[in-house]
Amino acid sequence: MSYIGNILGGIKTLLTGMKVTGGYFFPSIIGRKYIITRQYPDEPAIVMDRFKGEVVMWHNDNNEHRCTGCQACEIACPNGTIEIIWDRVLNEETGKKVKQIDKHIYHLGMCTMCNLCIQACPTNAIMWSTNFHNSTYDRSKLTKVLNRPGSKLMAGVEE
Amino acid sequence: MEQVTLNTADLKSQEYFLNMGPQHPATHGVLRLILTMDGEVVKNIEPDLGYIHRSIEKQCEYEGYKQIIHLTDRMDYLSAHINNEAVALAIEQALEIEVPERVKYIRTIMGELTRIASHLLWWGVMGMDVGALTTFMYAFRDREMINDIMEETCGARLTMSYSTPGGVMFDLHPNFHKRVKEFIPHLRSVIPKYHELLSGNVIFQKRMKGVGKLSYEDAISHGTSGPVARGSGVHSDRRIIQPYSALDKADFKEIIYNEGDNLARYMVRMDEMLESLNIIEQLIDNIPDDGIQAKTKALIKLPKGEFLQRVETARGDLGVYIVSDGKKNPYRVKFRSPGFSNLNALIQIGKNHLIADVVAIMSTLDFVVPDIDR
């Protein structure tokens, strides 16, 4: 008799399993109750504020930034994603030669989003942006220059 | 089931090689298995590793101590946070600094959330491997909730790089408490349904019960750890033997099943999810408020010596062993990966089973190949 008991017990567990999936199917058909799809291009993607999309440099309305060219981010970066091109210029007021940033090169293709450069920056010059639409067909577009052309250091930022 | 043996004295059959190649839907990553088969019965398994070796340990010798954290994310990416925590704990142990209590609580809660996420993904893929294709979607729906929690606080969903030597990178988001408190009852209500859908199913029970037996002595001699060992009766939970971070402040029990077959390992992981929920529930309301980073120098140099830290990831026992000679780069970093020893057990327990059983056994061993190959 355990033969019949096995069969009936087996069929009962099968029907219980069908009840679970059926419990998700029928409300979904009628009122779209359990559907979790977001149809992406029509509905916007939900991105949180702190999402690490890519590194950008902060600029204010007069096209000024806060990067002094101190190379702290370049030293902190584990794999050489950041390259700073700098030169020494003569500061008119104090008469001393100081570092000035020429280009802040950021290889988006190599960045692992580890946050060490932003932590190391003494003047909060670079920060995260939530932009993740970064795929391109052309690899040279993944090498970005973070300071915009024609921008200069904001007055009063010193280290 | 009784093991299938062929009486090869009567039959003239020829053994042949079947290659479950690097690209296969069932091996969890790029793993090549060379199976020697006789009909449908597997006689010998030979894994061929190295398809995803990225020399992480060698790379660690060229980077400073703060910078090796982001590499450990990518080893066992399903328990990324616990890997980060392991390296951070090793460095703090060497420098002998005391982290704030808040950091310990945050690290433990994030670690347990990561463990639940890893076990959910394991359950989804396990269903898919034995043929029930809806379990994948259900597991990922729950995993999305954990991913959202991680994204809000750490900024990334999978490879978080959240722990640093001395603390954590960001403070908790204000929504963290609310989201975790919403997640706990949801998962508690959904796991019984998952048991009804998959575990109780007669077809599933017949495929899992009695298949792939790993005895107590073999589990110890192969060096298995984690749910694989606990399914065979070995007491090997690193969180109980050497508690780290805030684990000694929470009260939880170790899950042990004694049979050692597929079903035992499966049930160990399902029950571990509920235990992790208990830990989170006990810790979430009492997070103290004393800073998120201890004072360390900008450039960390460890004293000369060798330092070992062992933690319990979702796969098993991860060991971080740092050899330092006083400079700013480590001399050698060795990661003892749990998947490597667990894969060894496959070679023994896979013999004399059918191919379908080998796939099911690999699922319950739950290894992630980047963890094995590093």
Added chain:
Amino acid sequence: MSTMILTQTNYFADLIHYLSDGLGWGFGGQILGYIIIALIYMTFFAVAGLLLVYLERRVAGFFQLRLGPNRVGPWGLLQTIADALKLLTKELTGTERKENLLYHTAYFIVIIASLLALSAIPFSGGIVAFDINIGVFFISAISSVGVLSILFGGWGSNNKYSLLGGMRSGLQMISYELSSGLAILTIILMAGTLSMTGIVEQQRDMIFLLKGHIPALIAFVIFVIAGTAESNRTPFDLPEGEAELGAGYHSEYSGMGFAWFFLAEFINMFIISAVAVTLFFGGWLAPFGITDGLGAQWAWGLLWFFIKVFLMIFLFMWFRWTFPRLRIDQLLTLEWKYLLPIGLLNIVLMAILVYFKLVF
């Protein structure tokens, strides 16, 4: 076209009669009539295949908490046409040393078997293409021919995975033919005739599932299990178990060859559902005779038939997305140790009940 049991008109026979005698075209008219009927069935085959594939994907989506395809065309209805166009333009690969004859005839055989079986199913009052008086037996025999195509595909692909899949599938289909045959036989005992239209006519007062109470219910359960095994669907889809073998016996086919196997699997499912509906649920008859007095009975018959078949197909899809897969030795154990003895006892039970007139 052949001796009919009923006095109902058969529309296809009328067409042939009109073309040959009405228009006076004689034998040429008959041939033209046959060609037209064949074209109608092939169109139905294509449209039904397309709709079933779309339905499967949509239903799968709702089971898995997501929407199915809903972009191509209104509600995604043109999705399968897009898939078919893609498959038409794919390169026909194959392995290097495949057996050309076996490899290329495999997908033709499965199409021919499906079309032949489709021709004997009564869709509505007079719409049967091949109304012979051994209808059920014919369909069962043709399904066995479909096994050949799987074995050809598995062997001819020169690939160990395909061979494993093909051998498993051949074994499975031959075993489950027995069980489905026994379940059909149980109903035939009650009906007394093998003709499909005859079986449907006898269910005008009550469907066979209720008439035969216990043995008919057991026969239905056995037929459903054997039917899912016949069409290689989960929980019996070990031959194409994706997690183990890639795609089993049709892994080396691409483009149109794969499309034929794929379509044939869905049409097989349709045929099995149609046979189940005809034998157990009354075919194209309206439940409780609701629409019997209205005109255009052929249209009402079609409607009821397709509703019932759709519900059966939904049941098969429900099985597919819920249950895990059986291993090959468990599959064979189920057949030879459980289904076959129960099927045989069921026949004896039904014979006793019919003899003592205990059925309704």
